[in-house]
Amino acid sequence: MTRRTWSRYPRRTFYLFVSPWVAGFLLLTAAPLVYAFTVSLTNFDGSSPRWRWVGFRNYTELFSDHDAWAALLRTIGYTAIVVPLSVAGSLGLAVLLNRRLKAVGLWRTIVYLPSVVPVVATAITWKLVLNRDAGILNAILSFTGLDAVTWLVDPMAFYALIILTLWGVGGGMVITLAALQDVPSELEDAARVDGAGRWKVFRHVTVPMISPVLYFQVVTGVIATLQIVVQPLLLAETNGISGVGSVPQSTHLYMVQVWQEFFLNNRFGYGSAMLWVFFLIILAFTLLVQRSSRWWVHYEVNSDADR
Template sequence: MSTDQLTGPHAPAPARTPDPGPGRRRARRPLSRRARRAGAFYVFVGPWILGFLGMTAYPLGYALWLSFTNSDGLSPNARFVGLDNYREVFTNPDTLNSLARTGLFTAITVPLTIVAGLFLAVLVNQPIRARGLFRTLLYLPAVVPPVGAALTFKLIFDRDSGSANGVLDIFGVNGVSWLADPYARYVLIMLTLWTTGNVMIISLAGLQDIPRELHDAALVDGASWWQSFTRITLPLLSPVLFFQVVTGIITALQTFLPLLIALDPSPKGVTAVPDSNYLIMIEVFSQFFANGRYGYASALLWVLFLFVMFVTYVVFRLSKGAVFYSVEPEQTKPKARTLGGK
């Protein structure tokens, strides 16, 4: 008789599967699609979050705390001084003058850069031979690192061995101290215009996005080139120009390259930034590393940050009615009404 036919007390007990327990049963349950997507999102965004907290949020918070102290960056015992640093920012003539020079520099360079970039974009957008070569040559200076460009301009405009004075000598003109007042500001403006290739590329992309049919229709209607440019091209290009204005203002207010190029070749080997190029970021650098006033320099940076935010807000407010978007915000659809009017 086989064991399967045994009955009674000698029959074998049926095999039992061990109970995995509630914890194991939950662990074996497959994850939902939403949970998997959320997990993948946090895995990919995790490094950025850690970098933001460690490299942005913490330095900002630490700089904000320093702005309320008299820290010199060396002594561990920084004393809390409240709003004294901020009061000094708005009463120090050197700081106010540097901020005024920065505003003037921004008001000059931003319009010049945008107009020059748009002019070059219109030129290289014409159907001419070797158009790609011209675009490459005009954009090439923008690829040069800013430090390299600044040092190159310093060599070109050197008072003793610069090529700029070499050209003047050909015409019998005495050498000019380009890196000293009052010419240093013009060198800085030329250096800013040197990188117009970035603006040209963005403007060129905006020009190529404008439908050709609009210009053809204007030509059929008898519109001149200038009328077509001012009434079709500029309005459709206004979002691109607005973007360049905002980014140009933010970049110009934080200009730091004068420290590398606008050095006054004064005697005894002493170098100093000319007054015309003593911008706000150079004042910050001087307070940090020359004077060791970390608290006051941090307050300067926060005032500059608030100033940039204020100027950006004003530009956004003034842009209403001047910037035309091809896609308007979606209008709220009216609710369907029944025959009874409800």
């Protein structure tokens, strides 16, 4: 039996294999980014051919737009609440469902199912549940003798949005559960032999071992939560193009403001400028989380920076 010798592929083979990704990146990512930045330097309204170059006037106006900055602060506050609750909820459910329970597979499926429901269906369902007059939640409150709550208007609309967001915590639970099952049981057993209690084993052994997964959830959670827009719009009292005005003040987040500039005010140039500034803000938050990871994320193999 002859042994097959290794041969070097020609360079064009490499370019042939990477060409679909390169073409997709250029056409679907790079080109839209360049186009959006170009539009942000104009007064384009989305339909009229009469538009002109305004330079950085949209950016200058944005920095003095109090409504946009107020919406940004609300978005940051919403993110600061939802992301920790989502990560903690995912971790708690994963720890609970990592035990040897009866029908544990069924319970895992039940917890995970809400995360695969489309966001539009989820928002509409919760809007029906939270309806003041016909919602099942207020029906339960009335049955227990409590007054009905107007969940979809201020100030309760903000908490309703948080409840809606946390409804899909099962997706993070599955990822965290996989990480927990990958933790070597020998390490936990060794900690118990040394006298560590259940809480100390969890805090000093389990959590550091799954910290890269928690870091992944924090990063993706921050990016996704900052960009939330569909849920606030659909939870509003009225929907459609004319319904954005009914979005409660507490849930009028930054992307809702962007949506309003695009589709209500027809200010595509100004909206594009808002998106570009928001892109830089999200990038800054991501880098901040990545920078902080050196103090709380532990890898099995040390990075070159730590050597």
